[in-house]
Amino acid sequence: MRIKSAKSLESVTKKVRGEREKIETEVLVCAGTGCLANGSLGVTEALDRAIHANGLDVKLSLGLKTTGCHGFCEQGPLVVIQPKGIFYRGVKPKDVDDIVEKTLKNGEIVERLLYRDPNTKKRVEQYVEIPFYSKQQRIALRNIGKIDPSNIDDYFAVGGYAGLAKALTKMTPEEVIDAVTKSGLRGRGGGGFPTGRKWKTCASAPADTRYVLCNADEGDPGAFMDRSICEGDPHAVIEGMVIGAWAVGAHEGYIYVREEYPLAVKHLQRAIEQARERGLLGDDILGSGFSYDIHIARGGGAFVCGESSALMKSVAGEIGEPRAKYVHSVIRGLHDKPTVLNNVETWADVSWIIAEGAEKYAALGTEKSTGTKVFSLVGKVKNTGLVEVPMGITLREIIFGIGGGIIGNRPFKAVQTGGPSGGCLPESKLDLTVDFDSLTEAGSMMGSGGMIVMDDHTCMVDTARYFLKFLVDESCGKCVPCREGVHQLHQMLEAICRGDGRPGDIEKIESLSDVIVEASLCALGKSAPNPVLSTLRYFRAEYETHINEKKCAAGVCRNLFTFRISEEKCTGCGLCLKACPVDCITGEKKQVHTIDEEKCTRCGACRNVCNFDAVEVI
């Protein structure tokens, strides 16, 4: 049924809220990509069967629904029982009977399914008590894990589309742009460009047609915040886009989603259809006379297609290669028309900002980086997953507070932020506040919010080499500095890691990097030397030992070290002996073990299993 005015949206919202209030207990099963991969579909089916078999749905006014990703994927499949906020992790279909019997029927806790804090070793019952969640502040992820993304009524129940109704009925396009400007919102896709300013330029560019697009390409390896939003709260993105379209005067738009995100495509597609059916998209939105429609464009998955000009070419059906943006795409974008392109998270923030007020958003974060940002925290950290925190929080709070510290309590070595072309920051920067400008100043960047934590077993030269390899493969190959230059940088790093580094290499890397930064056509090339420049800035000595002494102290570059078992530390437990894939460790039980250096392939299996840190790198 079409909702024909802002007034009737209000009554729809009231109605669905009323329905939901009758539900006494709600079982939420995470159906994000991570949990689905871990088998959450089976859990949902089993729960559904068990609830029906026990006749609970009527008796308890029970609701069962699947939600988007809770962000704590490594613990999945996740089941949350509301309103008590009980958090079960690693749930298997066989656990379902216990959940129904104990928790749903008798209000008891199933101990074994609770989350165990890796630091205190205590079991935690409540969702909100888990440090991973308690320290977060969720705006872009506000509804994820709470609503069923396939049901627009669920979105209405949490106040969805109220922001749009407000924009269309109570605000002029200029007022919307002003509000976004006042909120201080800066693009979440990487560049950090002030969103309000972008819209203003687009709105004032003379043209008969304008476009409003959403960048859901998310090419950074390991990043999944945009996917989670598209899957878990697609209407938040759509609402933001309609608001943006109203502000700049666009009537058509695209969401550019990568082909590898089938679930996101499905959820967005369904959400678009629902929004159209309810009169929130298409002609005469909420009876205002304003029209705007969204199509889905699928990207082939090249990293560079996330770059704005390449994305617009790809949407137009051409080869997705960047072009020089001396005339910016807000003036000449898709089909040469003024175009606003924003990131998924940016759009989700927009709908919140308009609904809740720009001041409320601007009050969060720092002066120049307001609001919150979603990070995908991965690597050698105890709790990995999606975290949304206010800007201005320190790296330490994210890694040690929310992330729970380093796995195995090993020493922290570096954190790589900003995706593949970001930079690595050392321990001395742990108290750096996380915002656009501080990160850039420190030689890294915000990027789209990737955060990879590394421990002392990480070689920084090898790390730079690894990221450069990604960039070599993803460079579109159009311009010489990026195509040839990044390739040569990578070759030099390969040589250094192999033990073929020569004095003067560092200087050569630096001068080539300067040219790549200056002369590349698009931001991929311009930022490609970041991994090597930032590691050179903070870990120069490591490069020097690789080149001059042919040593890799971290024990990663296989030609540059050997393993030896420490006589003092070895207890002769024999774990390493079993772990060695080439059987080159010998030793009697309770005697010091030895490694045959000739046979050893330096795979590091022994070092990883040793509980006493007895396997040493020399």
Next chain:
Amino acid sequence: MTTEKTISLEINGRFFQAREGMTILDVAKREGIPIPTLCYHEALESVGNCRLCMVEITHPDWKGWKGLVTSCLYPVEEGLQVTTDNKTIWNTRRTILDLLLARCPDSDVIQKLAAEYGVTVTSYRKNDVETKCILCGLCVRVCAAKGANAISSAGRGIEKMIARPFDQPPPDCIGCASCAHICPTGAIEYEDTPEVRKIWGHSFKMVKCESCGRPIMPEKQLEFEAEKSGLDPAYFKTCSVCSQRKSIDTIRSAFDMKAVGLGEPVEVAR
């Protein structure tokens, strides 16, 4: 009447006037200020692939900000201050040519250009694959300008190349060899015999001059050109030497026949 906006800008300390929409390179070329280019062609859309034409720009309003831009793409702006040669620019061009020399050590064109910037042996790792192609993309653009759109680049990054789709002879190729002619490094090879032209894996049958029998162009190109220009195919069946001879013969026979008026003035121009 639209009055075209005139823009004044400064290049190397001298002031110039330009029309709105011109690029820095357009103005420099007009004024005879040398800027090296490899992927630029006046008749084709500029793409900014080679980065050799980079110049430094700044503006009194930019609070001291300056940076490198590709002159083949950067549109002139009122008050812009351009430097076409300084240490940074020179070093950038030198590095680019050094990189291209690593890619194409055997290209005489690149060798010569690189030598102008003091690079005789590349300081980088030489390409394992033999190629002369610098991926300037001129061939692809000229093919598009011809209207054939037969070739394109394939792959990404260092693996990128100008390729035949699926490694088959490109179905839309008309055999005109414009790509080979425009290629700055001579990377595209073709072979002409009196009967056929071999290019991109095709073997095109040649149309021969109706008078002297010299090969003119591939049959497929002739069909294409006739259709595209709307001219009778006969226009393309005589070589230019024979066309001229025919004109002469016509006149000679007119003399012989003592045709009217031949002693009188003839208006040649319109």
Next chain:
Amino acid sequence: MQKTLTITPSRCTSCRTCELACSFKHAGKGGLGIARIRTFMFGEGKNQILTCFQCDEAACVKVCPVEALSRNESTGAIEVNEARCIGCGLCSIACPFGHMNHDGTNGIAVKCDLCGGDEPACAAFCPSRALEYR
């Protein structure tokens, strides 16, 4: 009124001054091969001069793929934009009179441009007024 290059064959002595003047003017050197005008001797004082007719419906203009040929509206001549020319040679094949040539070194099209509106060099130097610009 636009001026025209007028040829009076009966006055031509086939001295080839026009060819020389043309190549000097355009190429700065006196190679006869690169002149855009040519004279022919048919014996018995029957001489003829050939150069571009600047056709109204010019085949060369029609076939050029990159719009390197265009008419100069003030002189009426069809001119080559050398920077645009890609040297494909199509114009010289399409010209039914064989008046279009190509530079042997770079393949760029070469043709009479009526010296851009100045008195064409050929006419200026013709000693017998077989060529006149009027």
